[in-house]
Amino acid sequence: MEQNYKALADKYNVPVPRYTSYPTMPYWDLGTFAHQGWEDSVRLSFSESNEGSGISLYIHLPFCESLCTYCGCNTRITKNHGVEEPYIAAVLKEWGLYLQIFGGTPIIRELHLGGGTPTFFSPENLRLMISGILKDAIIHRKAEFSFEAHPANTTADHLQVLFDLGFRRLSLGIQDFDPRVQFIINRHQSVEQVRTVTTQARSIGYTSINYDLIYGLPHQNLEGLINTMKIVAGLKPDRIAFYSYAHVPWIKPGQRRFSEADLPNPEQKGKLQEIGRSLLLSYGYQEVGMDHFALPADELFTAERDGRLHRNFMGYTEQHTQLLVGLGVSSISDSWYAFAQNVKTLEEYLTLTNEGKLPVFKGHTLSEEDLQIRRHILNIMCKQHTGWEAELIAGGLPEALKRLEPLEADGLVIVSDRGLQVTETGKRFLRNICLCFDARLWADKPATQLFSMAI
Known part of the structure; x- marks a missing residue:
């Protein structure tokens, strides 16, 4: 690692929220x-x-046939595919309840299937569910439909059925191709399986394919990561999410399959991140926001270039809607004015x-105050700058500016009377910059670790 960056990485590698929302979930005021x-x-x-931008829709499909031990998602492990139809029926009932609340016909701008493993469901049942959603909605002329998939169980029928329903974006969970890493995290897919799904998707007509890659996994080393990156470069997905493994065994007991001794130490993890990032840039990918890379022709890159990039509970997106409805167990919804999460157990949801x-x-x-701070955090995460006029964040801006002083001294931001600009170096520390604005966290610092490390 370049010496100056290493010193900054050591200094700012602290537990920090990922800021998919503000306030972050531990600081939601549940009593009200x-x-x-x-x-x-x-x-x-x-x-x-709705009439202007439409709405976003996220559907959580929690089932997996086996547990990936690194995973932090809400999942239900089963090989019983009889669970599919009752779950779909429940999702459609929940959608019906929201249709009553809307009091009008929703215009769907963005639809994403996450998990779990959406391709656990049969193509026929996925068609049943999506058709049930769309029959009472209008599809926006610029709609983007996407889904997550496991390369080992995604068939040509899955791809074709979802394409016929309007899906054009596919995200494949790769994580790492090193067999030793795959074994300990219990996530198995071969290069050939990934190549087959990628090739089939492109031949059907999918316009954007994303690969998820993780650094900091147990038994991961530079040799294995470099080999993974070379394979990925040969397959040339349109987008790549390259993000840090979050080790939270006190929340996700499956991670107890390995211990901290199996993980790269902070210096090794920093090198994995630095080498992986450098390789992606050398392959022609452009850095987008935080932890994301895209080819110059991909819409995610052009959205950031044009100032249209947005971030919500589904991550970075080029679609900006005010209302995000989450369906399914543990899903999170966002009306801009409020957040809500569904119950976390399958039985209670049903x-x-x-x-x-x-x-x-x-x-x-x-x-x-939350809304003003949220605007600043979104601007920093998506545009790398934010501004303010005479308004203060309900009196909180002076404290934020004070907390920004050491970051400005380290060359991460440039602060003026009118706003803040993130520097090239600072783009790699967006979470730390947002932390300076997090009034709720500073007012009530956690006694135990709630968030993953910044790097």
Whole structure:
């Protein structure tokens, strides 16, 4: 690693939120959350934005046939595919409840299937579910439909059925091609399987393919990562998410299959990140936001270049909608004015939807201060700059500016009376920059580690 960057990485490698929301989930004001307030915020957001930008829809499909031990997602491990149809019926019932709240026909701008493993579901059942969603909606003329898939169980039929329903974006979870790493994280897919799915998707007509890669995994080393990157370069996906492994065994017991001794130490992890990033840049990928890379022709890169990049609970996207509805167990919704999360157990989710009840169980209604801070964090994460006029963040801007002083001294930001600009070096420390604005975290610092390390 370049010496100056190494010193900065050592200094700023602290537990920091990923800022897919503000306030971050541990700081949601659960005591004031009420179903009626959430429904009112959805109704308001829908009335304000549906006709203009449409809405985003995320559907969580939690089932996997085996547990990937690195995974931090909400999953249900089973080989019983009889669970598919009852789950789809529940998702469609939940969608029906939101249709009643909207009071109008939704225009779907963005639809994403996440998991779990969406391709656990049969092509026929995926068609049943998506058709059930779309029959009561209008598809926006610029709609983007995407789904996550496991290379080892994604068939040509999966790809064709979803393409016929409007899907054009595919994200494949690769993580690492090193057999030793794949064994310990229990995530097995061969290069040939990935090549086959990629080739089939392109021949069908998919316009953007993403690979997920992780650095900092157990038993991962530079030789294996370099080999993985070379293979990926040969397959040339349009986008790559290259992000840090978050070791949180106190939250995800599956990660106890290995210990901290199996993980790269901080210096080794930093080298993995630095070498991986350098290789991606050398292969012609452009860095987009945080942890993302895209070819210059990909819409994610052009969205950042044109100032259209957005970030929500699904990650970075070129689609910006005010309302995001999450369906399925543990899904998170965002009305801009409030957040809500669904219950986390499958049994409770099925019970509530079958009773005709919205399955949300916690959330947060944003204050005016929250909304202002959220705007600044989104600007930093997506545009690498933010600005302010005479307004103060409900009196909180002076404290944020004070916290930014050491970052400015280290060359990560340039601060003026009117705003903040992230430097080229600072682009690699976006989470740390956003942390300076996080009034709720600074007011109530966690006694235990809640967030993953910055690097």
